[in-house]
Amino acid sequence: MRLRSRLGALDRRVFAAVADARLPGLERLLPALSRAADHSLLWAGVAGGCALSGRAPLRRAATRGLLAIGVASPTVNLVCKRFFGRSRPSLEGFPLARLIRVPASTSFPSGHSASAAAFATAVAMEAPLPVAAPVTLLAAAVCFSRVYTGVHYPGDVFAGAGVGVAAGVLTRRLWPAVRLLRAARIRGMAPGNAVNEAEDD
Template sequence: MRIKSRLHVLDKHLFHAVARAHWPGGEQILPPLSRAADNSLLWAGFAAGFALSGHPRLRRAATRGMLAIGLASPLVNLVGKQIFGRNRPSPVNLPLARLLAMPTSASFPSGHSASAAAFATAVAMEAPGLVAAPVAVVAAAVCFSRVYTGVHYPGDVLAGAGVGVATGLLTWRLWPRPRPAAGEGEGEGEGQAEPIEPA
């Protein structure tokens, strides 16, 4: 219990350090980004772009990413939040300019962070680095935005992201990458890593 109490205090200290800070451009970028990730619409947009690209690897990344969210979201929102029932942070003394409407659901774990990490992990397993890296940066920004806007403690975000990474990796078990047919060389067939020319 003493360790749990100390972690709770540390979590609150980190929350106030972030949520009360003034980061250049933060108020203009992070709240809209956080809202864009509501109901995983941001990730659905990425997936749609990948699916329409015509590249097999990106189509697989889109499918795997949405599969990962489909696992992470109910696990966090329907199971985790019901079990832990943690209260949201208090909005008192936080900069009103960047506060989002406080969600009514429990705070722990963060559903936005779970979906972001799930999608980014799944995309990293399929897409080339030039595609996966920006997705990972956006996912990290969404996670950070949940603390910066005052709707989640850092511990909520870390727990949600952990669930997201785990479910992203789990998709490999549920949907393994197809093996190339006999006689196909490296980079041939949809199951191999064909090159993608940069735009």
């Protein structure tokens, strides 16, 4: 109980420092980014762009990203939030100009962070670095925005991101990544036609 109390106090102190911060140039951008990620619309848009690119790796990245969100989002919103039931942070004394609509759901873990991390993790398995890196940075910005706008504690965000990463990794069980198949082929562990079929998607 003592450790839990200390972690809770640290969580609240970090929240207060972030929510009370002044970040010139980001005062409007981060709330807008946070709103854009509502209902995973931001990630659906990124997935749509990848799908329309005409490149097989990006189409696979889009599909895997949405699949990962399909695992992470219900896990957090339908299971974890109901189980833990943590209240949202108190915004008393913090700048209300940055305040976005506070969700009615409980706080732990963060659903936005889970979806962001799930999508970024899944995309990184398929997409080349010039695409995967910006998506990862965008996901990190969404996670940070949830604390900055005052709707989540940092602990909520880290827990949500952890669920998201796990969901992204889990998609390998549901649909092996081409990179994994190629590596297995090199080691003589996978038939060559499996890779060829995957690369022709």
